[in-house]
Amino acid sequence: MIVVFGRAVVTICGTVVGPLIVALVYDILQRFFGITPSEALTPAGSIAIYILSGILTGIIFYFLSKRIVNFLVQATESSERHLSQLPLSVIVYGAMGLIVGLVIAFLISMLINMIPAKLISMPLSLAVYAILGYLGAAIAIKRRDELSSLRGRRWRDRDRGEGSPNRMCPKILDTSVIIDGRIYDIFKTGFVEGPVVVPGFVLQELRHIADSADPLRRNRGRRGLDVLNRIQKELIIDVEVPEEDYEDLAEVDMKLLRMAQKRRGKVITNDYNLNKVAEVQGVEVLNINELANAMKPVALPGEEMTVEIVKEGKEPGQGVAYLNDGTMIVVDGGRRHMGERVDVLVTSVLQTAAGRMIFAKLKNLDF
Secondary structure, X not given: OHHHHHHXXXXXXXXXXXXXHHHHHHHHHHHHHOOOHHHHOOHHHHHHHHHHHHHHHHHHHHHHHHHHHHHHHHHHHHHHHHHHHOOHHHHHHHHHHHHHHXXXXXXXXXXXXXXXXXXXXXXXXXXXXXXHHHHHHHHHHHOHHHHHHHHHHHHHHHHHOOOOOOOOOOEEEOXXXXXXXXXXXXXXXXXXXXXXXXXXXXXXHHHHHHOOOOHHHHHHHHHHHHHHHHHHHHOOOOEEOOOOOOOOOOOHHHHHHHHHHHHOOEEEEOOHHHHHHHXXXXXXXXXXXXXXXHHOOOOOOOOEEEEEOOEEOOOOOOEEEEOOOOOEEEEEOXXXXXXXXXXXXXXXXXXXXXXXXXXXXXXXXXX
């Protein structure tokens, strides 16, 4: 049905093209050669020429209509598939840039239309519309990240005042922190402000991990994608997925640091090596492992607590217990109380790179 309707529309348009061509030829002959064909023909002859030209082009367009309709249908479907794969930010900024370009072209075409020769002004106006429309869309898409940051800065300046030192900066997520999953809970608390950036190359790495043949890697990758979906759907937070890539860099970590330097943002990670490399390059890092250690309850020497001895320690007579947050407690003399809940006294606290360790002794010693 669509094809039949399309062919009918193309044929009707073809019947209009013929008379327009005749009128254009008449105008060219009169302007450049001083020939007026309409004066050499009778009114009936002129009408006949217009009708015959319309019938001729209509027949031509009818035979070409099937190919034209098929081409338009395929082009529409291809455009729809391509647009559906593009991020929403690309479509929105592209449309905004196109509108701005067309508005500028309209203003310029008003000057061009003052040219008396329509054969020059009309093609020139069409060219201006096409060029400025394309440039507006292309520039807006390529610079959409900067436009987003300007938009964010405008709102921040309004709320906090121009030049405020507390101005929010983008938080760039790496692959490990997305797979870890705790970042969702951190964002949910509202302690982390600013736009969240998930680079396209990080998303691509997550997809590769989710498609891995190794079941463990595949599950980790799928969990990371699920975490991203929850952040976007369940949390009121601005998430950007820029497509910019750095072809001169092979490693994802180095691309992350390059993007952080370019955007003046901070990288959120739990990767110890990335943390160290970022320090060397002067990039600020928010390590969620350090955050987790900082949030663990503080135990002071002499403090009492009740714990369950779950296994033996490395030294003779030692027992090991754990707090709910995973902090390990080494209990001197706790080995003989394996599987029991006992009261202990904290003797010392050791802070290591891996976390906090608490050393304690039994509160009531049985002699």
